[in-house]
Amino acid sequence: MDIFNKFNRKDIQDRQIDTLIGLSKGVSADGNVNQAEAEFLMSWLVQSRQSTDNPIIINLLQRVSAMLEDGVLDREESVELLEILQKISGDTSEIGELAKTSSLPVNDPLPEIEFNGSSFLFTGTCAFGTRKQCHEATESLGGTIAKGVNKNLNYLVLGTYVTDSWAHETFGRKIEKAIEYREKGLPVVILTEEHWLCSGGLG
Structure with a gap:
């Protein structure tokens, strides 16, 4: 499996980012991120993390994990997560980039x-x-x-x-x-x- 991942890493990462963009669009479509959506996103990120070292997946997993650490996605965290997902789904060139x-x-x-x-x-x-x-x-x-x-x-x-x-x-x-x-x-x-x-x- 390690050899497979090594030679197919870019392909796997490309597919993951495509899926992440799709998930982001779906979750943020109604202008709100609820507890169930955040937990679903975290489950997908945990699963994806096992087959990638993509910093976008890793960073987002860390952020969502921190938000759900106390078991509750509060209003402030919901707004922050919505902003992140809207950026991911809105302009792929800005994913993971620092502000200029x-x-x-x-x-x-x-x-x-x-x-x-x-x-x-x-x-x-x-x-x-x-x-x-x-x-x-x-x-x-x-x-x-x-x-x-x-x-x-x-x-x-x-x-x-x-x-x-x-x-x-x-x-x-x-x-x-x-x-x-x-x-x-x-x-x-x-x-x-x-x-x-x-x-x-x-x-």
Whole structure:
């Protein structure tokens, strides 16, 4: 079986990605991901993982496993998973790719992050983990989590899977508001998840 997999790995991976795109379209078609759909997707990913080292399958399995770790797909996790599946089914060239920071409205240059006593807000889908995991990591470094974009916000972190089409995404308004405050001279910093990871020693 190992020899078979070695010589047919690319063919297997191509078929898996085709199937994943089909599954993503089916699950996200009604604009919602429920518990049963998430569990079905995880079962397929677990089965597929046995015959592949495809990073797309591996990364998605890790994400879905983390979401279902407590046995419940909550509303926030459902929205995050829907965003991922919509990206997979919408544009195959973007599957698994990191956002191109040059096309995102991040601060240039990116400043060093002062975690202690600063407020953070996350938007989009993060590669680090669930929104809850990002919040816990930030709080462990002394930061606080803001409820929304306001004049007192210090950092808006753009998840890795935010692409240059952010203005059309559901979270686009948060980014627009942060840009507006930044242009007015308020000290809000828009940064990438990668910079947040590096500054916090989380990567």
